Amino acid sequence: MSEISFEEMLEESLKTIRNGEVVEGTVIDVKEDEIILNIGYKSDGIITKSEYSNTPVDLTTCVSVGDTMEAKVLKVNDGEGQVLLTYKRLAAEKGSKRLKEAFENGEVLTATVTQVLDGGLSVVVDESRVFIPASLVSDTYEKNLAKYDGQEIQFIITEFNPRRGRIIGNRKQLLLDEKAEKQRELFERIQIGDVVDGVVKNVTDFGAFVDLGGADGLLHISEMSWGRVENPKKVFKVGEPLTVLIKDIRDTKIALSLKFEDANPWLHAAENYAVGNIVYGRIARMTDFGAFVELEPGVDALLHVSQISREHVEKPSDVLSIGQEIEAKVVDFNEVDHKISLSMKALQNMADTYNEYEDVADVDIDALAAEDAE
Numbered sequence: 001m002s003e004i005s006f007e008e009m010l011e012e013s014l015k016t017i018r019n020g021e022v023v024e025g026t027v028i029d030v031k032e033d034e035i036i037l038n039i040g041y042k043s044d045g046i047i048t049k050s051e052y053s054n055t056p057v058d059l060t061t062c063v064s065v066g067d068t069m070e071a072k073v074l075k076v077n078d079g080e081g082q083v084l085l086t087y088k089r090l091a092a093e094k095g096s097k098r099l100k101e102a103f104e105n106g107e108v109l110t111a112t113v114t115q116v117l118d119g120g121l122s123v124v125v126d127e128s129r130v131f132i133p134a135s136l137v138s139d140t141y142e143k144n145l146a147k148y149d150g151q152e153i154q155f156i157i158t159e160f161n162p163r164r165g166r167i168i169g170n171r172k173q174l175l176l177d178e179k180a181e182k183q184r185e186l187f188e189r190i191q192i193g194d195v196v197d198g199v200v201k202n203v204t205d206f207g208a209f210v211d212l213g214g215a216d217g218l219l220h221i222s223e224m225s226w227g228r229v230e231n232p233k234k235v236f237k238v239g240e241p242l243t244v245l246i247k248d249i250r251d252t253k254i255a256l257s258l259k260f261e262d263a264n265p266w267l268h269a270a271e272n273y274a275v276g277n278i279v280y281g282r283i284a285r286m287t288d289f290g291a292f293v294e295l296e297p298g299v300d301a302l303l304h305v306s307q308i309s310r311e312h313v314e315k316p317s318d319v320l321s322i323g324q325e326i327e328a329k330v331v332d333f334n335e336v337d338h339k340i341s342l343s344m345k346a347l348q349n350m351a352d353t354y355n356e357y358e359d360v361a362d363v364d365i366d367a368l369a370a371e372d373a374e
Contacts, residue, residue, distance in 0.1 A: 017041055017083065019073050022090060027067045032058050035087075037071065043082050047071055051086040054127060055114060088127045095126025096162055103157040108174065116149045123153070123169065130157070132169040139175040179214070183252070186214030190254075192246055198256075200240045208236045210244055210256055217254035219244060224258050226265050227297025228284065265298040266338060273299070273330050273340050278347070283324045291316040293326065293342060301340035303328060308344050 017023060017039070025037030025045050035052065037045040049059055051074070063069065071085035072093075078084040102109055111130070115122035120133040132155060134145060159168035190196060190212075198210040198217065207220040219242075221229055229235055236242070248255040273279060273295065281293035281301065290304040303326070305316055313319055320326070329350075332341035 017073055017076060019076060021073045022070055023073060023085070024068060024070050025085075027063050027065050027069065030060055030063055030065060032060055035059055035063055037069070037085065039071075039083065039085075041083060043077070045071060045073075045083040045085040046078065047085045047087050051084075051088055053088050054124065054129075091127035095128030096167075098126060099128055099130065099157055099167055100160055103160040106156060108154050108156055109169070110152060110154050112152050113148045113150060116145050121145060121148055121153075121169075123155070128167065130155070130167050130169040132171055136168070136170045136172045139172050139179065182214035184214075186212060187249075187252075190246055190249070192249055194246045195260075196244060196246060198242050198244055200236050200238055200242055203233050203236050203238060205232065208232055210242055212254065215252060215254060217244065217246070217256040219256040219258065223247065223256065225297060226259055226263060227294070265296050266335070269299055269338075269340075270333065270335050273301070273333055275330050275333050277330045278327065279330060279342070280325065280327050281342075283320050283322055283326065285322065286316045286320065288315055291320055293328065295340070299338075299340070301328075301330075301342045303342045303344065307331070307342065307346070310345050310348055 023039045023041075023045065025039035027035060028038050028044070029036040033049045035047040037047065039045040049057065052059060052062065069087065070090060071087045072090040073083060074086050074089075075084040099109075101107070109125060109130075111123035111125050113121050114124050117131075120131055120135075121137060123130050123132065132153075134142065136158075137145060137148070153171055154174055155169040155171040156173060157167065158170040158173065159166055161167070196212055198212045200208055201211040201216055202209045205221075207218055207224075209216045210219055221232055224232065224235065244256040244258060245260060246254060247257040279295055279301075281295040283291050284294040284300060285292050288305070290302050291308075293301045293303050295301055303316070305313055307328075308316060308319060326344065327347060328342035328344045329346040330340060331343045331346060332339070334340070
């Protein structure tokens with residue numbers, strides 16, 4: 001029987017490996033662009049930077065001498081007597097398995113955006129790429145996806161077909177689910193008459209939409225003030241905090257108001273605008289039959305064209321202008337219908353009456369004024 005040499009005995013003691021096999025090794029050296037592993041074979045295993053990750057990295061920051069790691073054999077002999085290994089392809093296979101499980105279980109994944117593309121975002125989960133189309137990035141239209149570059153985001157897998165290279169992530173669904181839960185909690189919490197805090201989300205010509213933390217409420221232009229608001233965009237700004245009153249709730253629609261009852265100007269109108277009182281106001285708008293005078297925000301009065309002057313007035317605009325301050329006498333007050341009628345002509349009559357008695361020493365002017373007011 002022939003003797004076996006030491007080299008032959010050593011070779012027999014070492015394991016055999018094949019292309020495609022998964023091996024475990026210990027890092028015996030690491031450079032910026034390659035890792036050298038002792039894999040228990042007659043030759044060491046080499047993992048180049050390109051076979052470690054699809055992302056450019058400095059390998060010295062990824063592993064250290066003495067670390068153990070698994071890799072897959074690409075070539076038993078790379079032409080220089082070493083075993084060429086790949087770490088990223090093995091990681092991708094494991095990642096693909098994990099993504100399949102996440103797809104089947106509806107698991108929420110977290111990953112960093114590695115690439116912003118024309119049609120969406122690319123993230124990497126254990127070296128497996130996931131594409132998130134632009135339409136599935138958010139629950140609202142995103143004009144600029146660049147803001148997501150390098151950000152960590154959450155998503156679910158809604159399509160898994162690695163053979164066709166289609167692994168699709170969906171962030172939009174998570175946002176919609178979160179919004180639905182917040183909406184449910186909000187509607188369980190609020191009721192008509194509540195005063196709540198919100199943030200102005202959007203302002204239009206007819207009102208403002210206020211984010212209440214789960215749903216938006218509409219603050220109509222007619223509910224913005226007891227007075228008149230001509231242009232909501234001049235009153236409110238997007239992002240502005242706002243305390244509002246819930247006026248009505250219908251299904252998922254919420255009507256809001258800033259007309260708090262304790263600030264209702266009609267609470268003291270009967271006293272402030274009693275018949276006979278002399279009042280001051282501003283011409284707010286005009287028609288052919290008269291002018292509407294704002295006495296205070298939320299309280300308007302009608303100055304009929306026949307009550308503007310003792311002289312004949314064809315149209316209010318012939319003698320008055322918008323914004324003009326006037327003095328008038330209250331000649332009618334209807335608290336139920338919130339209607340007040342004014343007269344400038346009555347003041348002219350009072351002035352003439354006073355003038356008639358101006359030179360009469362024994363006439364009590366104050367008493368005459370009081371009598372005229374009655």
